[in-house]
Amino acid sequence: MTVVQKYGGTSVGSIERLQAVAARIAHRAAQGRPMAVVVSAMGKTTDELVALAGAVSARPPRREMDMLLATGEIVSSALLAMAVRELGHGAVALTGAQAGVFTDDTFGRARIRGIDTERIQREFAAGNVVIIAGFQGASGEADFTTLGRGGSDTSAVALGAALHAQQVEIYTDVEGIYTTDPRIEPDARRLADIAAEEMLEAAAQGAGVMHPRAVELGLLYDIPIVVASSFAADGAAGTVIRKEVLMEPEDRVRTIALDRDVASLTLRQVPDRPGIAAQLFGPLADAGISVDTIVQNAGEDRLTDLTFTVSHADLEQAREVAAPLARELGAAELLHDHDLVKVSLIGTGMQSAPGYAALMFRTLSDADINIELITTSEIRITVLLRSEQGEQAVQLLHRAFALDQPVST
Numbered sequence: 513m514t515v516v517q518k519y520g521g522t523s524v525g526s527i528e529r530l531q532a533v534a535a536r537i538a539h540r541a542a543q544g545r546p547m548a549v550v551v552s553a554m555g556k557t558t559d560e561l562v563a564l565a566g567a568v569s570a571r572p573p574r575r576e577m578d579m580l581l582a583t584g585e586i587v588s589s590a591l592l593a594m595a596v597r598e599l600g601h602g603a604v605a606l607t608g609a610q611a612g613v614f615t616d617d618t619f620g621r622a623r624i625r626g627i628d629t630e631r632i633q634r635e636f637a638a639g640n641v642v643i644i645a646g647f648q649g650a651s652g653e654a655d656f657t658t659l660g661r662g663g664s665d666t667s668a669v670a671l672g673a674a675l676h677a678q679q680v681e682i683y684t685d686v687e688g689i690y691t692t693d694p695r696i697e698p699d700a701r702r703l704a705d706i707a708a709e710e711m712l713e714a715a716a717q718g719a720g721v722m723h724p725r726a727v728e729l730g731l732l733y734d735i736p737i738v739v740a741s742s743f744a745a746d747g748a749a750g751t752v753i754r755k756e757v758l759m760e761p762e763d764r765v766r767t768i769a770l771d772r773d774v775a776s777l778t779l780r781q782v783p784d785r786p787g788i789a790a791q792l793f794g795p796l797a798d799a800g801i802s803v804d805t806i807v808q809n810a811g812e813d814r815l816t817d818l819t820f821t822v823s824h825a826d827l828e829q830a831r832e833v834a835a836p837l838a839r840e841l842g843a844a845e846l847l848h849d850h851d852l853v854k855v856s857l858i859g860t861g862m863q864s865a866p867g868y869a870a871l872m873f874r875t876l877s878d879a880d881i882n883i884e885l886i887t888t889s890e891i892r893i894t895v896l897l898r899s900e901q902g903e904q905a906v907q908l909l910h911r912a913f914a915l916d917q918p919v920s921t
C-alpha cells in the first residue's frame with residue numbers, strides 16, 4: 513500500500529524544520545512501502561510572492577501569477593528531496609506537471625481533471641520517495657496553474673485517490689481537530705475522528721485547519737484523511753476525517769466553531785412584496801460578493817427588515833452595491849455592523865435529537881449574551897453575537913455540552 517503524506521508551510525518553515533521532516537520521511541520510507549509526499553511552500557513564501565506581484569502590478573495577470581506562486585512549492589519540494597537524499601534514501605522532486613497533475617485553465621483556482629501516475633510509479637520502482645510540489649498542476653497548454661490558497665491539501669487527497677492509498681496523512685502545526693479552538697478554551701479535547709460532513713461545516717464556519725475541497729474529495733473517493741502534527745513524535749495520534757463516524761455513546765455536539773470574519777447589512781423597513789430578495793441578491797452575486805446568512809423578519813404594516821452577512825473584506829463593496837438598491841426598494845435605511853462573530857455547534861448527532869437549540873439558547877441567555885440572529889442546517893446551529901462576547905460564549909457552550917468531558921465508551 514502506497515503511503516501518501518502532506519506537509520504544510522509551517523512544517524517546512526525553516527531549514528531545521530525541513531530537515532526534521534526529511535528525517536520523518538526517511539524513517540518511514542525505510543519500512544519499504546512506496547511513498548509520495550506533497551509539500552507546501554516554506555512558511556509565508558506564498559504571501560511574500562503575492563506581495564511581490566502587488567509591487568509590480570495592481571492587477572497581475574492570472575497566468576503569470578500562477579507561474580510565480582508555483583515557484584514556492586518547487587523550492588520546498590527540491591530542498592526536501594535533497595534533504596532526504598542526504599539521509600541516504602533515494603528521493604526525487606517533481607513539479608505538479610511532472611507528477612502528472614492535469615487541471616483546467618482557470619488560473620488561481622484551477623480544478624484537477626486527472627492525474628497520470630505513470631512517472632510517479634516509475635520513480636517508486638526505482639526506489640525513490642517522490643516529493644511533489646503541492647497546490648499546482650498543468651493546464652492543457654502546459655501552463656502552470658494553482659488550485660487556490662491552501663490547495664496543497666487538495667493535491668494530497670487527489671494523489672491519494674489516484675495512487676489508491678488507504679488514507680492520506682496531512683501533517684500540520686496542530687495535533688488534529690479539536691472540540692473547539694484550544695487557544696480559546698484550554699479544556700478543548702482532540703477528537704479521535706470527525707465525519708467529513710461535520711468537517712465541511714466546521715471549515716465553512718471558520719475552523720481553518722483543512723482546505724474544504726480536500727475534505728470533499730476525501731468524501732467523494734471515500735479516503736480517510738488523518739490530520740496530525742509534524743512537531744509531535746512520529747506516529748502520535750491525530751484526528752481521522754472519514755465518511756462515516758460511529759455516533760458516540762451519547763449523541764453529542766462534535767465541535768464548536770468561532771468565525772470572527774463576519775459583518776452584517778440590514779435593510780430596514782422594506783415594503784414586503786415579491787421579488788425583493790431577487791433584486792438585492794442578484795446584483796450582489798454579480799459583484800462576486802458571497803452572502804452567507806440571510807434572515808428576513810416579518811414586521812408590521814407589510815414592512816420587513818432584511819439582514820445578511822458577508823466577510824469583512826466584502827463589506828465596503830456590499831454597501832456600495834446595496835445602497836442604491838435599498839433606495840430603489842424603498843427601505844427606510846441601510847445599516848451595517850462589523851462587530852459580530854458567529855458561534856456554531858456542529859454534530860451529526862444533532863439531526864435526530866431535539867434539545868440542542870434549547871440548551872444553547874438557555875446557556876447564552878443565562879450569561880446575558882444577546883443573540884442577534886440564528887440560522888441552522890441539519891447538523892449545525894449558528895448564532896450571531898457581539899464580537900466581545902464570542903470567546904465567552906464558546907467557553908460556556910463547551911462546558912454546557914460537556915465537550916470538556918472525555919466520552920465514556
Ligand code: ASP
Pocket residue numbers: 520521552553558559584646647660661662663664665
Ligand atoms: N502555498 C499555498 C498557500 O499558501 C498552498 C498551500 O499552502 O496549501 O496557499
Ligand code: MG
Pocket residue numbers: 520521552662665
Ligand atoms: Mg494549509
